[in-house]
Amino acid sequence: MHILAATDFSTRSQRAVRRAGLLARDNGAEITLLHVVDDDQPQDLVALERREAERILGEQIGAIAELHGLRSHALVIAGDPFDGILRAAASTRAGLVVVGAHRKQLLRDIVVGTTVERVIRTGPFPVLMVNREVDQPYRTALAAVDMSEPSLNAIKAGMALGLPGRSRLALVHAFLPLAKGKLSYAGLSRETIEEYVADARVRATKELISFLDANGLDDHGQSIRIEEGAPIEVIAAVVEQLKPDVLIIGTRGRSGIAKVLLGSVTEEVLRSLDVDILAVPPLR
Template sequence: MSRFIESILIPTDGSDGALAGAKRGIALASWTDATLHVLSVVESRISAADLDELERPPLEEKATEAVEEIAELAAKHDDDLVVTTSVREGTPFQSIREYANRREIDVIAMGTKGRTGLDRALLGSVTENVLRTARTPVLAVPPNAVETEIDDAPFARLLLPTDGSDGAAIATEWGIALAARLGSSVHTLYSIDTSPLVDTRERDELLAALEQRGEEAIDAVRERGEEADVSVSGSIVTDSPVVEITSYATDHDVDLIVMGTHGLTGIGQWFLGSVTENVVRQAEVPVFCVPVSAESP
């Protein structure tokens, strides 16, 4: 397969959450022969009062130490990796997005929890804003993944939720391409949430229609898998998508969830679908979020 991921951006603030994202990003770069970019952003909107509370060394030195730590970690794991480091001043999520756009980054890998200028843990608002506005896939990594060594970072079992939408279609392209490159198996999941329906007859009629739609969506993923020689299994479930996706991932030892983000706002910026956002918040495994603006791999 062609080298469909050529560059990966790892933002870092020196926190454990950022380290978790970095480990998965380094592992993915090693698997795909991608170059690594490590970026730390010094917050430019910190008040004078906040600055008095910050410890020394200065923020710029902390940022430099943060990127050097990740660069050294990458070199120890794979000395063939090409790593570029950068420290910038600005609003973190905007600087991350702009760096990714200007350098034509293929994937952003980052932790779901980081720190503010005052070392407060936060889904980190930075990660959430990157997910909402990025035009490339974002590998969102929960903080518990920091305990996994890079050599042991698993990619064997991928979960690919689908709802048959355009967003799910581009996520399918990326999920199958990842599985083909990483040698992973894929399970696709179509969730039907009938909880808002009270009328039994209405519920039964809608359920039948949605099950048919679900079978078609799962078949589409299977067909794409067959074209790429990737094993795909599928199932239809009837509960909240967030509950089903996170529960399936936990119960079946899924290593990575691959799913799409959805739609456009009135001002033309991509926004994060509520299902995807809540899966990222609740999942115990990394989530590879693919915006509908992403190019096919």
């Protein structure tokens, strides 16, 4: 396995490199540290920045404790950050891309999305966005499951990466009792509405257990949270309650104009939650 850790030499990126080192150690993986130099400037300046970046990457490989003893490589590419990350991931055949949390630039984010989001939207690689300080390997994980192929793929990818072992993986599923609003509007009693919601929860629970059973995920002691509400609200609430080390979530492939519009659960999670997030694209 090969892990690609992208860095712009910021504190955010430093956390990503350290986390990538811990994961490489746990998985017996090679690791490549990548820096992308902006090529929209005079070529002599590009060449100067490339040399300086190569020097800094070499120093980091020698100085960062989490990289000691690993098969580590430095790589500098010129281009746009998100395209450079995708090209580097493809050339190294990376099984995981690790990046630091993005800087929030509201107007630009709304129009084109962050580098992290663009890598996730357009690439086939699992992407781990590191938000928190790194002090130990991951111990607990929370996976969002909506009984779709992408969510199943994300759970399996997280398990394959050891994020973490199955006995410490919790699952969260959001359900929406669609007729609840109509029942309230019709003036039915609170008890009747609560009974309807309880029945919907039971149905959702049975469907989720059947889904897990059909995909071989039902016999490893994961805790399961089934909560009423919109997915982003439920995920955020359970993250706050359980405080997992990492959140695992699948993404759905989109094309055309959909790629530059906000609204997916994954994008909302990436923008709003202060937790490390593994985003896994659909199988292609």
